[in-house]
Amino acid sequence: MSLLLLIAYSSTLRVAVLGLLPGTGVWGDLQEHSRAVAAPGVLVARPDGALFFGNVNRVRTAVKELAAASDSPPRAVVVDLTASYRLGLPVLDTLADLAADLDHQGVELHLARLRAGPTRSLARHPLHATPSPDRLHPTVTDAVNALGDGWGPS
Numbered sequence: 001m002s003l004l005l006l007i008a009y010s011s012t013l014r015v016a017v018l019g020l021l022p023g024t025g026v027w028g029d030l031q032e033h034s035r036a037v038a039a040p041g042v043l044v045a046r047p048d049g050a051l052f053f054g055n056v057n058r059v060r061t062a063v064k065e066l067a068a069a070s071d072s073p074p075r076a077v078v079v080d081l082t083a084s085y086r087l088g089l090p091v092l093d094t095l096a097d098l099a100a101d102l103d104h105q106g107v108e109l110h111l112a113r114l115r116a117g118p119t120r121s122l123a124r125h126p127l128h129a130t131p132s133p134d135r136l137h138p139t140v141t142d143a144v145n146a147l148g149d150g151w152g153p154s
Contacts (some may be wrong), residue, residue, distance in 0.1 A: 013055050015062040018044040018080065018140065027080070027140045039144045043067050046080035053090035060098045067107060076108040078143040085115055110135045112143040 016029040019036030027044060028036045038044070043066055047059045067074055079098075084091070099109040114136060137143035 013047045013049045013051075013059055013062075015059055015066065016046045016048055017066060018046055020141075020144075025141055039147075041072070041075045042078060042144055042147055043070060043074040043076070044078045044080065044140055044144070047083060049083050051081070051084045051087065051091045053088060056091045056094040060094050060101075063098060064101055067102065067105070073105070074107055076110055076147050077102055078110045078112050078137075078140055080112050080140050081115075082113045087114075108135065108147075110137060110143045110146070112137045112140045114138075 016031070017038070018027040019030045019033070019038040020026070021028050021033055021036050027046075029046075030036050030038060043063075045063050045066055047055075049055070051059060063077060063079065067077055079095075081087075087095075095109075095111070102109050134146065135143075137146060
């Protein structure tokens, strides 16, 4: 029973929308930090937990819904993968599906804060070519800055 409860709890991740805390270079949850400022034209989303086969489809749906609910449609979505220490095949396949879904809407998918293990897994998956290597970033700030506009930490 404990295992079932753990899987049920883990499969319902919240996806936070992030904004930059002025003067810090730190990205925080817009709901928790009233001073955080969203990047214009960019949705920065962070699953609040590790991605695995049991929750990745819900995260995909949540990211698509957040993009659709924006006042103005974002031109890019940055997914902060801080909490994901491993990216298994189902996760990589679903991220590739998310990239395709967003691409059909004219929105670029960028991935940020991949750890060494997930980066190696990604390098062996077709997703690596979907968001080209210029859409993989060490930090959220790097991802947002790569989108141009010169917007970033002040």
